[in-house]
Amino acid sequence: MANHHDDHHHGHHHDHDHSELSETELRVRALETILTQKGYVDPAALDVLIETYETKVGPRNGAQVVAKAWTDPAYRERLLADGSAAIAELDYVGRQGEHIVVVENTPSRHNMVVCTLCSCYPWPVLGLPPVWYKSAPYRSRAVKDPRGVLHDFGFELSPDIEIRVWDSTAEIRYLVLPMRPPGTDGWSAERLADLVTRDSMIGTGFPKQPHEVA
Amino acid sequence: MDGAHDMGGAAGFGPVCPEANEPVFHAEWERRAFAVTLAMAKPGGWNIDMSRFAREDRPPADYLSRSYYQIWLVGLERLMLERDLLRPGEIEAGKMLQQPAPISGPLAAVDVDAMLRRGGPTEREATTPARFKIGDRVRTKDIHPTTHTRLPQYVRGHVGVIELLHGCHVFPDTNAMGQGEHPHWLYTVTFDGKNLWPDAADQRSRVSVDAWEPYLEPADAA
Known part of the structure; x- marks a missing residue:
């Protein structure tokens, strides 16, 4: 394309x-x-x-979901068990978010979401997808060379970390729950939400570090 | 269909080029093409799988030379032409040449929010037990239909493991053709990257697709 x-x-x-x-x-x-x-x-x-x-609808919504999961362990549990239901608690519902699964990054596993066949994307939490997400370079390479794709975004991931790629081929939509940055102990959910980037919820990026929003 | 839209693993497209501070739309026509497409679905009477097929069912050179919303636009024109909601030559004329077909009425501004909130859930009540369970090894079928399917070529004929079970969902292969929803069990099937791409640099990735039961068979003889 x-x-x-x-x-x-x-x-x-x-x-x-x-x-x-x-x-x-x-x-x-x-x-x-x-x-x-x-x-x-x-x-x-x-x-x-x-x-x-x-x-109205954009990645700011997803950032609220992530920040709540970082500060509320019971919410995080509900979010990972039933993404759509937990996200609906914040009133983010509807078109292209009917069946959302949230996948969590860990120190040993990094998740990345793609739609190789078209442009499937969780609209209620991220809004409409950016051009690169819908483009041939991303759709062709994310499943074969995810580390190379991260490199295109300016990130190098340790070879010890497994990359788990989710190709959205059905009506299930995936949202990445990134890891909470260090140095944010005691931060409110509101403050943490400013660290959550769109790309960190797709898996092509990471949350900002505290000094980047100071 | 094995079309240009099925891009997983294709080579030669170059690096991903993110745009800093990208706007939601890049031109006024993109806004209007997006909105007209969403607004026409209900009066037009088609479903999301029909829309996807109308966009992807075109010569590869055509598909690859259009921008994203240009593909939406030709897909929308095709869906309307097929149903006689639009007449050949009307767009070129820039005005209505044929009286409107009876439709259910346009989407009203006051109904937009409710329409978006309702969305289009695809899960349906199960009428049969699931054939596979989490942890089962399955092989994707090596199918090449000329009609719509959501089983990408790069996983066909490969062995993966059932990771998630999503309930029964509308089957796009029939729904796109107007042959009914025929819901089937839907699974997340996970493959080792090194099995899909033995020569790829990254041997530690795992890749999943969401696959309906008719796409799958047991990997191991019973």
Whole structure:
């Protein structure tokens, strides 16, 4: 799949599109006009859908889940036993998160999540996936060379640590529970949530260290 | 189908290139394509497996040359053309050329939140006992259907171990073709990376897929 964003969009988004994308823009505009004329879609509903995923649903949700698990051992148990139910306690529910399994990183095991066939991703806790997650490089290599993928993200994992890759081929969605960074004893869940990055919940990254948010 | 979408293990795509501070959408047309796709599913009457098949069932060069939301767009156009909700030439004309087909009514703004919260659970009540249990060794079948399947090529014919049991879920292979949900037991099957990729640098990884029971057979003779 083509990474048009990487080719054309760095730092100069809308005003510099390739002619191919202009054609796409015209097509989308025509499609929305026709579907509205036919009464199939209500543009106001489209606005709400966009606003939901641009402003309300995103990795901040997942960070709350992780931070709660780090500070509440009983919650961590419930989260690992039934991800969807425990996540629903925080009112993160619904589309593309109907069946969530949470997988925990340990000192000897690192988890990484991919969808080699399309772009399956736990929307209620992470929002919509980034371009790289949907791209051919990630989808092709995560299952064969996960250590190399981590290298692309700037991380080297000790050879002693097993990498466990979860390919989301069904409607089960996976969320990684990263390890709590050292030096955070006594931190509140609210403060800890600032350490939890999106990539640390996919397994292509790690939480920030305390000094990075000081 | 053995299409370009089935990318696990393919070579030559280069490194992963994360974008710092990436926005949710990169252009206004992506916002609209995303939202129209979500809003059309119910009035259009298709299911998620039909959507996936409409996106992946195209020549590899076509699939690989489109960006993500461009694939969503052609998939959506195809689903609508197949159901006569859209007429060939209408998009090029930029306006409605054919009277609308009767549909259940558009998604209203006030119903968006409830629609998203409801989602589309795929678990169904079991009517048969599970054939496999956690810890069983299974072999994935070496199937090559020309229609939709969710068994990736890189695990076909390989032996793995049942790690999780997820209940009975809608079977995409039939659901995508309009042949019914036919729920089957769904398992997480885990493979040793060194068995899947004997020549790969990393010999310590393990990889799982979620596989429905019809994809699997016992690895060891009874």
